Amino acid sequence: MRNGKSTVGDAKSSSMSWGPLIVLCIAFFILVFDTTAMSVAINDLVVDLDTTISTVQAIMAIYTLVMASTMLMGAKLGDMYGRKKVFLIGVAVYGVGTLTAALSPNVGVLLTGWSLIEGCSAAAMMPATMALLASSYPNPKHRATAFAIYGGIGAAGAAVGPMLGGFIISSLSWRWVFAGELILVVVILICSRMLKEVEIDASKRPSMDIIGVIISALSFVLIILAFLNAGSGLSIVPVMLVLGIILFVCFKLWTERRKRQNKTPLLDFEIFKSKTFSFGNVAQMTLNLALMGTMFILPVYMQQVLHYTAVETGIYLIPYSFSILIISFVTGPISQKYNNKYLLIFGIIIAAIGVFVLQNLFSGLEIVTGSDLAIGLVIYGVGIGFVLALLGNMLISAVSDDKQNEGSGMINTVRNLGNSMGTALIGTVLVAFMFSGIATGIMTSDVIQVDESKEEIIEGLQDYAQKMEGEHAEIDLSQYPEEKVNEFKRIVYSATQTAMKQSFLVIFIILVVTLVFAFFIPGKKKR
Numbered sequence: 098m099r100n101g102k103s104t105v106g107d108a109k110s111s112s113m114s115w116g117p118l119i120v121l122c123i124a125f126f127i128l129v130f131d132t133t134a135m136s137v138a139i140n141d142l143v144v145d146l147d148t149t150i151s152t153v154q155a156i157m158a159i160y161t162l163v164m165a166s167t168m169l170m171g172a173k174l175g176d177m178y179g180r181k182k183v184f185l186i187g188v189a190v191y192g193v194g195t196l197t198a199a200l201s202p203n204v205g206v207l208l209t210g211w212s213l214i215e216g217c218s219a220a221a222m223m224p225a226t227m228a229l230l231a232s233s234y235p236n237p238k239h240r241a242t243a244f245a246i247y248g249g250i251g252a253a254g255a256a257v258g259p260m261l262g263g264f265i266i267s268s269l270s271w272r273w274v275f276a277g278e279l280i281l282v283v284v285i286l287i288c289s290r291m292l293k294e295v296e297i298d299a300s301k302r303p304s305m306d307i308i309g310v311i312i313s314a315l316s317f318v319l320i321i322l323a324f325l326n327a328g329s330g331l332s333i334v335p336v337m338l339v340l341g342i343i344l345f346v347c348f349k350l351w352t353e354r355r356k357r358q359n360k361t362p363l364l365d366f367e368i369f370k371s372k373t374f375s376f377g378n379v380a381q382m383t384l385n386l387a388l389m390g391t392m393f394i395l396p397v398y399m400q401q402v403l404h405y406t407a408v409e410t411g412i413y414l415i416p417y418s419f420s421i422l423i424i425s426f427v428t429g430p431i432s433q434k435y436n437n438k439y440l441l442i443f444g445i446i447i448a449a450i451g452v453f454v455l456q457n458l459f460s461g462l463e464i465v466t467g468s469d470l471a472i473g474l475v476i477y478g479v480g481i482g483f484v485l486a487l488l489g490n491m492l493i494s495a496v497s498d499d500k501q502n503e504g505s506g507m508i509n510t511v512r513n514l515g516n517s518m519g520t521a522l523i524g525t526v527l528v529a530f531m532f533s534g535i536a537t538g539i540m541t542s543d544v545i546q547v548d549e550s551k552e553e554i555i556e557g558l559q560d561y562a563q564k565m566e567g568e569h570a571e572i573d574l575s576q577y578p579e580e581k582v583n584e585f586k587r588i589v590y591s592a593t594q595t596a597m598k599q600s601f602l603v604i605f606i607i608l609v610v611t612l613v614f615a616f617f618i619p620g621k622k623k624r
Contacts, residue, residue: 116291117233118243121226122250123285124188127278128219129254131195132157133392134262135211138271145271148204156208158325163216164223165321165513166314169363171217172224172506176303180225180232180502181294185286187221192282194218199275211275227505231493232295242429244493245486249425252388252485253418259396260411267408309351309363316344321514324521368504372619373495378511380614381488384445385515387452387607388481390523394600397527399467402593413467420478421485428486437487438620444483445615449608451477456601459594491618527600534592539585 135142135157142153175183197210230247234240265273319341326334352362369375399405399413432440454473458465489508496504 114233114291116288117229117293118246120285120288120291121230121233122247123281124184124222124226125247125251126254127191127281128223129251130258130261131215131274131278132160133255133258134265134274135271138262138266138274141266141271142207146201146204146207152204156204156212159208159212160216161325161513161517162318162321163212164219165510165517166317167217167220167310168224168317168510168513169313169503169506170305170310171220171222172228172502173303173305173363174221175225175228175502177305179294180228181289181292183221184225184229184292185289187218187225188282188285188289191215191218191222192279192286195275195278195282199272199279201272223509224502224505227489227493227508228295228501229292231501231505232498233293238430238433240494241432241490244490245425245429245432248485248487248489249421249482252421252481253425255388255392257411257414257418259407260414263407263411267406303361306352306355306361306363309348309355312344312348312351313363316341316348317510317514319344321517324514324518326521364503364507365500368496368500368507371495372617373491374504376614376617377488377492377495378508380441380611380618381492381508382511382515382518383607383611383614384481384484384488385512386519386522387448387604387611389516389519390600390604390607391452391477393520393524394527394597395470397524398593398597402464402590403467405467409467413470414474416471417474417478417481420475421482424479424482425486428483432487432490436620437491438615438618441484441487441491441618442612442615444480444487445608445612446480448477448480448484449605449612451475451480452601452605452608456598456605459598459601462591462594464590465594465597523600523603526603527596530596530599531592534595535588538588538592 139153143149171183171187191214194210194214197214198207199210201207201210227247230243231240234243262274265271265277319337323334323338323341326337348363349366352364352366355362356365395414396407396410399410400407405413428440451473454476455470458469458473492508493501493504
């Protein structure tokens with residue numbers, strides 16, 4: 098239960114305390130940076146730990162699975178033992194995980210430190226982070242500013258991650274990415290006194306729903322696995338998706354039974370009666386789908402086609418990340434003057450315009466360079482900055498104080514689901530059009546006379562497409578004369594242009610869907 102006097106005092110305070118925001122933003126940055134920075138270290142991990150690309154990608158996927166599947170449990174622990182306490186324990190355990198990962202002598206230890214220990218601790222940290230942010234800033238104006246900056250830090254961290262991670266990896270080692278996170282963990286723990294604990298009424302302390310944890314975890318694991326393997330062609334993928342949805346329905350029925358028995362459910366579905374929370378979460382999921390899809394295809398394009406390094410890729414993404422950061426600082430005050438629903442709609446429209454500009458760049462025959470993308474990325478970043486700066490506050494404010502922890506857990510679970518869907522869906526579109534374009538180009542070319550069977554060519558192209566995610570994809574052209582090599586490169590570039598254009602078209606459609614859901618969010622009039 099919250100202390101009424103301190104809350105009223107905080108609400109009346111005219112000056113905003115920046116300490117809690119800084120501490121919580123550092124924590125959020127670590128969690129976002131961890132995955133994006135290490136995505137450019139796949140080759141180094143393969144060499145140093147004597148493993149394969151698929152193994153490293155599996156470890157990264159398991160990290161996402163562990164975090165998403167235990168998020169609701171982490172949120173409930175905050176309700177049971179205190180948000181600040183669970184947050185700090187999560188931070189400390191995360192430090193153990195990142196230290197273990199930094200010292201990994203083999204992939205088994207890396208899996209334990211990164212995927213398991215960090216994954217579980219991140220699930221405890223993320224819900225508590227949002228709940229602590231909400232309770233630290235009861236003043237509506239301060240809360241709007243805090244969540245705007247918080248959302249901007251997360252999105253900008255995703256864009257800056259490859260550049261900063263690439264710089265650290267190329268200058269030092271991938272191990273220093275984890276070591277750097279450990280330093281930030283120490284900073285958070287030292288500055289933790291800036292955070293205030295939310296008092297818990299011992300008579301209303303909830304219990305842990307173990308069966309609910311198991312059912313929900315299995316549900317989220319199956320759903321996310323289905324999307325991560327969407328482009329694999331495995332017949333079991335639809336089965337996993339259907340089973341995941343069935344288990345989620347079972348989870349809902351189980352929580353209703355718990356409530357009828359006057360027992361604490363893992364998640365109270367009553368929070369979805371709020372149209373802001375329900376439609377806002379769907380909009381958040383589709384938005385993150387578009388966001389992570391963009392952050393997947395652009396680095397792939399820059400590194401595979403333009404042959405940029407990770408650092409160069411990050412530099413060309415600066416217009417996007419800086420736009421988000423700048424907008425996040427100005428959106429908070431603006432949101433106090435205008436209806437947030439319409440600001441949200443405005444942001445989505447701006448983001449869609451940015452994607453439209455990016456898509457048109459790939460309509461011509463000329464190869465699009467990193468500098469060509471700048472204007473489109475600025476427009477896209479401004480739109481995304483508006484939306485992310487508003488959504489977090491709108492969602493958490495739609496939940497009552499005593500439900501903020503589990504509300505935060507659901508918000509972050511949905512965010513992770515959207516991230517997984519974005520990488521899988523847009524990645525599949527990109528690779529599919531690349532593969533199709535190259536195959537069609539070779540088969541119809543008058544210059545390249547193919548001696549191999551169609552099956553051999555397709556197998557080689559599949560290998561090419563699969564390598565695009567983890568390393569510079571190369572096809573051996575040494576057996577062909579220069580004329581045929583140039584023709585093949587032309588075919589690859591043409592296929593790439595088409596694949597990027599179609600990928601951005603899908604992202605544009607996703608943003609239109611997000612816009613539709615945003616219209617269903619109730620608009621609150623300012624007093």
